[in-house]
Amino acid sequence: MKVINLHQPFNQNEIPGGDIVLAMGFFDGVHRGHQAVIAEAKQRAKALKLPLAVLTYDHHPSIVYTTTKNQQTYLSSLPRKLSLLEAQGVDLVYVVSFTSALSALGPQQFVDDYLVRFHTKVAVAGFDHTYGPPDISTMDKLAGYAKSRFEVVIVKSENENQEKISSTKIRYLLDDGKIAEANELFGYAYQTTGLVVHGEARGRTLGFPTANIDWPIEERMPRIGVYAVQLKVSNQWYNGMASIGHNVTFGDARPKTLEINLFDFNQAIYGENVEVRWVSWLRDEVKYTTVENLIKQLQQDEIDSRKILERYVEKIKN
Numbered sequence: 341m342k343v344i345n346l347h348q349p350f351n352q353n354e355i356p357g358g359d360i361v362l363a364m365g366f367f368d369g370v371h372r373g374h375q376a377v378i379a380e381a382k383q384r385a386k387a388l389k390l391p392l393a394v395l396t397y398d399h400h401p402s403i404v405y406t407t408t409k410n411q412q413t414y415l416s417s418l419p420r421k422l423s424l425l426e427a428q429g430v431d432l433v434y435v436v437s438f439t440s441a442l443s444a445l446g447p448q449q450f451v452d453d454y455l456v457r458f459h460t461k462v463a464v465a466g467f468d469h470t471y472g473p474p475d476i477s478t479m480d481k482l483a484g485y486a487k488s489r490f491e492v493v494i495v496k497s498e499n500e501n502q503e504k505i506s507s508t509k510i511r512y513l514l515d516d517g518k519i520a521e522a523n524e525l526f527g528y529a530y531q532t533t534g535l536v537v538h539g540e541a542r543g544r545t546l547g548f549p550t551a552n553i554d555w556p557i558e559e560r561m562p563r564i565g566v567y568a569v570q571l572k573v574s575n576q577w578y579n580g581m582a583s584i585g586h587n588v589t590f591g592d593a594r595p596k597t598l599e600i601n602l603f604d605f606n607q608a609i610y611g612e613n614v615e616v617r618w619v620s621w622l623r624d625e626v627k628y629t630t631v632e633n634l635i636k637q638l639q640q641d642e643i644d645s646r647k648i649l650e651r652y653v654e655k656i657k658n
Contacts, residue, residue, distance in 0.1 A: 341426040343433045345398070348499065352457060354644065359461040360393040360432065361385035364428040365469055367396050369415030370424035372527040373466065373498040378428045380495050381464040389432040395454065396421070396579045397438040404443050415507055415514075420531065434458065435519060447472040448515045451485040461645040464493040476586035500525055517563040528569075529652070530618045536609050539543075539599065546631065550583075550599035550640050551609060563595070566622040567646035568652075571600050572615040578602045579653075581645040585625035601638075603646065620648045 344354060344486045363381035365583055367374045378394070400412055402573040416424060420434065425433055436442065436454075445453065450471050455463055463482065470477045483492045489515040497504040521528050539552030551571065555561060564585040570577045580602040600616070622641055628634040633644070 341422070341430055341433065343422060343435060347437045348439055348445070354456060355459070356432070357459065358391070359459050360391050361388060361462045362395055362458060362460045362461060363430075363453065364395045364443070364465040364471065366400065367394070367402070367416075367421060367425070368507045369510060369526060370414075370421060370428065370595065371505055371507065371510060372500075372526075373527050374426060375466060375527060376498040377466050378425070378430065380468045380493060381462070384462045384464065384493065385400065386430075392416075392429065392433065393432040393458065394425055394430050395436065396425075396494045397433045397436050400622060401438050401443070403453075404438055404440055406517070409558055414529070414558055415510060415526075415560055417533070417556065417559060418532075445472065447477040447481070448485050450477075451482070452456070456489055460490045461482060462491045464495060467496050467497060469577075474632060485626075493536045503603060505549070512559060514560060514562045517565050517624075519562060519567060519618050520642045526550055530562075532561065532616045532618070534588055536612045536614055538610060539597065545653070546635055546638065548601045548635075548642075550601045551614070553598040553614065555598060555616075561571065562600070562618055562621070565624050566641055567618055568648040569600060570617040570619065570622045570649065571602060573607075573609055573612055577617065578605055579646070579649045580605070581622070581641050582618075583625070589611055603642065618651050 346354060361381050361384045363378050363654070365374060365377060369377075375530045387632050399419060400414070422433060422435075462556055463486070465479055467479055469479055471482070479492070479494045486492055499505065503509065503566075510522050513519075513525070519530065534553035534555040536551050538555045539550065544637050557581060561584060565583075567582045567584070569580055569582040571580055572578075576578065580600050582598060584596065584598045598616075622644055
């Protein structure tokens with residue numbers, strides 16, 4: 341898959357020749373709703389024997405349009421998003437830097453400067469996709485701006501339990517610890533990344549040594565709690581259980597950490613860049629009155645996690 345990074349204004353020499361079918365969207369998480377858009381575009385590309393291209397952005401447009409004190413977090417970093425798009429069979433991705441200069445373009449100019457100059461034969465997007473001010477840049481208006489230069493295909497919403505699958509809905513589920521429900525909407529198990537760093541080594545004294553993961557602030561983490569997970573180290577996945585929280589049993593006002601105990605694992609992995617696959621929520625973080633009670637709970641967490649992960653591994657095999 342070829343990736344072309346563009347900044348407004350861009351040089352036409354950066355654009356390959358030849359017609360394309362273009363899927364448009366921010367595609368945060370590349371969930372089942374996004375997959376439906378890409379699948380429709382892929383079908384059109386195959387019928388026309390054209391490359392399948394995607395137009396997306398390097399960061400969320402809200403960074404340009406709104407002021408907030410909250411850190412913008414994503415369901416997929418840009419490298420992760422590109423990996424997911426490649427897995428969907430995309431041939432070419434245009435990653436456009438969303439800047440004030442880009443946001444200043446009216447919908448007609450955006451269509452002329454981007455979709456037309458990309459040699460778009462068919463433009464495909466979800467019914468709620470916008471490409472400028474939301475009141476005048478809706479999908480039902482795109483055909484007018486296209487002026488018969490390309491076909492417009494509008495994809496209906498992909499629903500789960502009569503509710504639209506959306507990145508917003510998935511964020512709410514992650515914030516509520518509902519990993520299994522979020523994974524159903526993703527169509528895969530949610531993943532984050534991180535770096536293995538030194539911690540307090542307290543888990544080792546409890547009989548549950550942990551890998552302490554320093555994660556990128558732009559990646560959205562599930563809510564505080566204990567989870568059944570897999571950790572990818574050196575291209576191999578290992579089963580384990582994760583605790584994201586403040587280790588409240590050992591004191592108050594402690595920093596939030598992510599610690600993962602890997603089953604049947606005994607390697608030093610400090611400094612490793614790793615990936616976390618979030619499979620299922622187990623329980624909330626609890627402040628235990630004794631270390632013995634904590635150890636007893638961790639033993640049960642391991643039993644529960646092993647059962648969950650055994651079922652998960654069987655599921656993905658089939």
